[in-house]
Amino acid sequence: xxxxxxxxxxxxxxxxxxxxxxxxxxxxxxxxxxxxxxxxxxxxxxxxxxxxxxxxxxxxxxxxxxxxxxxxxxxxxxxxxxxxxxxxxxxxxxxxxxxxxxxxxxxxxxxxxxxxxxxxxxxxxxxxxxxxxxxxxxxxxxxxxxxxxxxxxxxxxxxxxxxxxxxxxxxxxxxxxxxxxxxxxxxxxxxxxxxxxxxxxxxxxxxxxxxxxxxxxxxxxxxxxxxxxxxxxxxxxxxxxxxxxxxxxxxxxxxxxxxxxxxxxxxxxxxxxxxxxxxxxxxx
Amino acid sequence: xxxxxxxxxxxxxxxxxxxxxxxxxxxxxxxxxxxxxxxxxxxxxxxxxxxxxxxxxxxxxxxxxxxxxxxxxxxxxxxxxxxxxxxxxxxxxxxxxxxxxxxxxxxxxxxxxxxxxxxxxxxxxxxxxxxxxxxxxxxxxxxxxxxxxxxxxxxxxxxxxxxxxxxxxxxxxxxxxxxxxxxxxxxxxxxxxxxxxxxxxxxxxx
Amino acid sequence: xxxxxxxxxxxxxxxxxxxxxxxxxxxxxxxxxxxxxxxxxxxxxxxxxxxxxxxxxxxxxxxxxxxxxxxxxxxxxxxxxxxxxxxxxxxxxxxxxxxxxxxxxxxxxxxxxxxxxxxxxxxxxxxxxxxxxxxxxxxxxxxxxxxxxxxxxxxxxxxxxxxxxxxxxxxxxxxxxxxxxxxxxxxxxxxxxxxxxxxxxxxxxxxxxxxxxxxxxxxxxxxxxxxxxxxxxxxxxxxxxxxxxx
Numbered sequence: 001x002x003x004x005x006x007x008x009x010x011x012x013x014x015x016x017x018x019x020x021x022x023x024x025x026x027x028x029x030x031x032x033x034x035x036x037x038x039x040x041x042x043x044x045x046x047x048x049x050x051x052x053x054x055x056x057x058x059x060x061x062x063x064x065x066x067x068x069x070x071x072x073x074x075x076x077x078x079x080x081x082x083x084x085x086x087x088x089x090x091x092x093x094x095x096x097x098x099x100x101x102x103x104x105x106x107x108x109x110x111x112x113x114x115x116x117x118x119x120x121x122x123x124x125x126x127x128x129x130x131x132x133x134x135x136x137x138x139x140x141x142x143x144x145x146x147x148x149x150x151x152x153x154x155x156x157x158x159x160x161x162x163x164x165x166x167x168x169x170x171x172x173x174x175x176x177x178x179x180x181x182x183x184x185x186x187x188x189x190x191x192x193x194x195x196x197x198x199x200x201x202x203x204x205x206x207x208x209x210x211x212x213x214x215x216x217x218x219x220x221x222x223x224x225x226x227x228x229x230x231x232x233x234x235x236x237x238x239x240x241x242x243x244x245x246x247x248x249x250x251x252x253x254x255x256x257x258x259x260x261x262x263x264x265x266x267x268x269x270x271x272x273x274x275x276x277x278x279x280x281x282x283x284x
Numbered sequence: 285x286x287x288x289x290x291x292x293x294x295x296x297x298x299x300x301x302x303x304x305x306x307x308x309x310x311x312x313x314x315x316x317x318x319x320x321x322x323x324x325x326x327x328x329x330x331x332x333x334x335x336x337x338x339x340x341x342x343x344x345x346x347x348x349x350x351x352x353x354x355x356x357x358x359x360x361x362x363x364x365x366x367x368x369x370x371x372x373x374x375x376x377x378x379x380x381x382x383x384x385x386x387x388x389x390x391x392x393x394x395x396x397x398x399x400x401x402x403x404x405x406x407x408x409x410x411x412x413x414x415x416x417x418x419x420x421x422x423x424x425x426x427x428x429x430x431x432x433x434x435x436x437x438x439x440x441x442x443x444x445x446x447x448x449x450x451x452x453x454x455x456x457x458x459x460x461x462x463x464x465x466x467x468x469x470x471x472x473x474x475x476x477x478x479x480x481x482x483x484x485x486x487x488x489x490x
Numbered sequence: 491x492x493x494x495x496x497x498x499x500x501x502x503x504x505x506x507x508x509x510x511x512x513x514x515x516x517x518x519x520x521x522x523x524x525x526x527x528x529x530x531x532x533x534x535x536x537x538x539x540x541x542x543x544x545x546x547x548x549x550x551x552x553x554x555x556x557x558x559x560x561x562x563x564x565x566x567x568x569x570x571x572x573x574x575x576x577x578x579x580x581x582x583x584x585x586x587x588x589x590x591x592x593x594x595x596x597x598x599x600x601x602x603x604x605x606x607x608x609x610x611x612x613x614x615x616x617x618x619x620x621x622x623x624x625x626x627x628x629x630x631x632x633x634x635x636x637x638x639x640x641x642x643x644x645x646x647x648x649x650x651x652x653x654x655x656x657x658x659x660x661x662x663x664x665x666x667x668x669x670x671x672x673x674x675x676x677x678x679x680x681x682x683x684x685x686x687x688x689x690x691x692x693x694x695x696x697x698x699x700x701x702x703x704x705x706x707x708x709x710x711x712x713x714x715x716x717x718x719x720x721x722x723x724x725x726x727x728x729x730x731x732x733x734x735x736x
Contacts, residue, residue, distance in 0.1 A: 083699065
């Protein structure tokens with residue numbers, strides 16, 4: 001079932017001469033995880049902003065084409081409605097702290113307060129999220145005093161508190177260390193298991209290969225490739241759009257060129273291990 | 285563009301208020317650390333008033349004094365001065381005075397007079413001509429020379445405050461020139477500070 | 491925060507401040523106004539903020555009051571001379587004016603200093619929202635109060651960073667002036683541009699939802715609040731009757 005559909009979407013920022021999104025046609029299926037990749041000004045964040053309705057309401061500029069969420073055009077939703085439909089987590093952990101809460105617990109509760117949720121319900125939900133995100137040790141801390149990775153986790157928890165069907169996550173790990181990154185991906189995996197539709201912008205290609213169902217490759221404002229992770233990430237065409245392939249896929253493709261045939265091109269370490277074991281057993 | 289008080293209170297403009305207040309506090313703090321002869325404690329109010337208009341400027345000024353007043357209540361009445369400066373700067377910006385040299389000079393002079401007058405009202409009526417700081421010596425000299433209290437305080441304010449107000453406005457303008465146009469375009473009063481070339485691009489796109 | 495006075499509902503404490511302000515303005519003379527100050531010292535100590543109260547008072551009000559006396563008594567000439575020696579002349583009208591003025595300043599300021607010391611911001615914002623103020627209003631005040639210390643810390647960091655990069659912060663006026671912009675500049679530009687992301691982050695937290703905001707944090711007026719408000723109200727009514735109708 002299609003959750004979000006975009007037809008012939010074009011967009012131009014108010015002060016720029018060029019369009020940043022061109023001829024976007026996309027269908028986001030319910031319950032799948034999408035990885036959005038491409039080089040820095042490919043238009044990934046802009047696309048996310050269009051999906052969330054921040055474009056054109058906040059950024060202004062010229063948007064054409066159709067964008068539908070759950071069968072209704074995005075313009076039919078109010079800003080408040082969209083917050084409960086599409087969760088949005090941003091790149092910068094620092095700007096996501098509300099600045100009006102004195103503890104992590106209250107910070108996570110803030111969105112629910114804005115929706116007028118009853119205090120007892122808020123308490124229950126936030127406690128649940130704190131357990132899920134393993135934030136117990138932090139819940140009484142001032143959000144300003146957290147590290148970048150902790151802030152990012154709290155921000156993500158605060159978004160998930162609103163229980164949106166779709167979650168857009170824009171480069172959550174760009175300012176995080178490996179441990180913080182791992183924590184974030186654990187949460188993404190958890191959300192996937194809960195049946196959420198997730199759109200993830202991320203540069204760490206090996207992580208995308210391991211976690212997402214479908215990959216969307218963008219370049220110069222256009223969607224160049226879209227398909228199953230195993231298909232896109234074994235196709236060298238990605239490289240021509242300034243994208244990357246997982247290390248193991250590159251290695252396997254090189255081996256194949258050298259005459260060593262692989263049963264399948266692996267995209268994760270586990271798959272690579274299996275493939276290599278197969279080759280070895282064949283040769284013996 | 286539509287005008288009107290409600291129209292000025294976008295979420296982006298509202299978020300500039302805390303930033304403006306904090307910048308004024310930090311401006312004051314930095315000028316004391318560097319032992320500058322001027323106090324850059326209006327920097328946030330003027331900057332925010334220029335790009336977000338008179339009403340946001342007014343609130344930024346007033347709130348700054350209110351927050352300071354939590355520890356030092358005598359700061360609260362001086363909120364009247366900040367409110368006047370914020371409001372005036374916002375209107376000067378609305379009237380496009382900061383886009384040309386003549387306008388800037390007039391805005392600086394008017395701003396200085398407004399600050400001096402409004403401050404005199406508070407100082408004379410509530411505090412008997414005193415601010416509790418070093419400039420009181422100048423007022424004392426005027427008084428000792430036989431001047432009236434109002435003339436003394438206004439003269440002191442003009443002597444000590446004019447340079448201050450003008451430097452605050454000048455630095456605010458200097459900093460606004462460095463704010464990216466894509467940010468300014470989202471503010472109701474940012475338009476005049478966007479380079480002309482880009483404004484034409486905008487008009488074409490529209 | 492275990493102190494009973496600190497736990498009072500914010501509007502209860504505010505009604506004490508309002509009563510003090512009205513009393514101070516309506517009451518002739520200065521003796522009763524001056525007596526407000528020692529009463530607040532006692533209240534501040536009972537509230538557990540005595541030292542903070544005195545230190546804030548001395549830092550903010552003391553010098554001002556001293557200057558007012560000097561100005562009004564010695565520098566503004568009037569008819570009646572009380573005392574004179576050399577160039578110094580003490581005028582009676584000036585002395586009276588400064589007593590009237592400073593007594594009011596001291597009384598009102600001490601009630602306000604006390605109020606802000608014993609009322610947590612969180613309580614104040616809760617009470618304002620409960621009283622029907624919009625969440626935009628409380629948001630702006632609350633985030634301002636929270637942002638100021640953060641920005642102060644940040645400017646300290648920038649100051650140290652610039653120093654270690656070799657920017658001189660001491661020396662002639664020109665050198666110090668030149669040091670100012672590279673310090674304030676990055677702070678201004680980053681903080682202003684961050685507001686843009688902050689708007690979206692708030693929208694993502696349903697800030698623009700049109701329903702009335704709720705609060706996880708709860709506090710309510712207790713019997714002691716009603717008692718205090720009633721005492722203040724009756725006391726004030728008796729004062730008004732005594733002052734104007736007797």
